[in-house]
Amino acid sequence: MRVVAAMSGGVDSAVAAARMLDAGHEVVGVHLALSRSAATLRESARGCCTLEDAGDARRVADMLGIPFYVWDLADRFQRDVMDDFVAEYAAGRTPNPCLRCNEKIKFSALLDKALALGFDAVATGHYAQIVDGPAGRELHRAVDAAKDQSYVLGVLTAEQLAHAFFPLGDTTKPMVREEAAARGFYVAKKPDSYDICFIPDGDTRGWLTKRLGEQPGEILDADGSVVGHHEGAYGFTIGQRKGLGLDRSAMDGQARYVVGIDRAANTVTIGTADLLGVDEIVGMRALWCGPVPTGPSRLGAQVRAHGEEVPATVEADGARVRVVLDRRIRGVAPGQSVVLYDGTRVVGSATIETAGRARHTEPAS
Known part of the structure; x- marks a missing residue:
């Protein structure tokens, strides 16, 4: 098969590409440029898609002796993932950008382009397994429960699974790092990236505030009484406990959690844990x-x-x-x-x- 190996510049995608080559496929490495202004260096372990990552992916491709390309999907990523992320929080919802990226970018934009260019499938470094079942290819959990990524792949359709490979699904993360080191890959000890890739410092509320501005409102207790104020209801999510800015001793001393968000009224309601179930x-x-x-x-x-x-x-x-x-x-x-x-x-x-x-x-x- 002619296979596009999505190469992020990390250890997982590097080993996945190598395994596809070992399996006898014709492999082409592709790095997705998802940022309109990619940083030269990673700001933290959370970030990805930097120029450094593209360089790491290219070095692995050179070692494997496979062609390597960078595909610019920054505009598509901005529209389908980042803008969607902002719109969802603005509406009082809590999106998962990793699912949206898999749905809209890696297994829609990337796969569609690969198929249009005559490739048969896309391979990624996700930890999940594909099994041939009675009704076609099935998506299953990975062997390594600690790294299982089947949840964020739950947006894939049967048609997309028919053109997907996840070569790491039967392997644990330590084994992948050992294999990368044995192959001489520079990325063998490279730290993993974490959610959310486009918010490298992890300050989601601050990132949203820059885009939505401050929108002061009230924080209400479960009985409707005002117990505090906020700078934007979009900065909260159901179940949140930290960052509420409240003095519990002024209430009853019990921990409070976000139990409701009313974007129309711009209020955040808090309550005790029993209200969350x-x-x-x-x-x-x-x-x-x-x-x-x-x-x-x-x-x-x-x-x-x-x-x-x-x-x-x-x-x-x-x-x-x-x-x-x-x-x-x-x-x-x-x-x-x-x-x-x-x-x-x-x-x-x-x-x-x-x-x-x-x-x-x-x-x-």
Whole structure:
């Protein structure tokens, strides 16, 4: 097969490209330029897509003896990931930019361009597995549970999976680093990058403030009384505990969490932990990695990249899905994604529209 290996400049994508070459494929390395003004050096372990990263990817490609190109997708990344990120927070929701990047950039823009140029597939350094099943290729969890990235790949369709390779799914991260060192790759000890790549200092609230400006409003307790003020409701997310700027001793001393965000009124409501538990999720924009579940289905539901999977009853209705959890979980925010599993197989995902309480269940964990 003719395969585009997406090479970020990190150790994972380097080993993934090498393994595709070892498997006998015709491999071309491609680095995605996603920043309109890429920095020369990484500002921290969080950042990526710098000129340094592009150089690291090129050095690995040279060692492998494969062609290497840089594809400029900065405008597409700005529109589909960064602008979407701002718009979602401005609407009071909490998006996951990694899922959006996989959906819109790596397995839409990149894959579409690769197929248009006559390539057969795209390979990435994600930790997940593709298994041939009775209905076609299936997406499964990685062997390394600590590095499993199947959650952020839950936006892929069956058609996209048919043209995807994840060569690291059967390997642990320490083994990948050992392999990179054995191959002589300079990136063998390079630190991992972390969310969110376009906010390298990790100050999401500050980054949003520069784009949305200060929007002062009130912080309310669960009874509606004003207990504080904020500079922008977009700087908060459901379940947040730190950074509220409140004096708990002026209340009852109990910890407070964000339990509601009203963007129309520009208010943030806080409450005690018991108010956070939900057991019903309604999702929109459902995307299925294979056959759509029919009727009530018993599946596992996960709402964070490394969160716990919770047993649930799932009903799909077109692009919408209703997920009733066996027990309550905390900190579920509109805009996040719920990814559904059948064992280790990823069934699909949906963007959370609402979360609440369907009935009495076990207390939230």
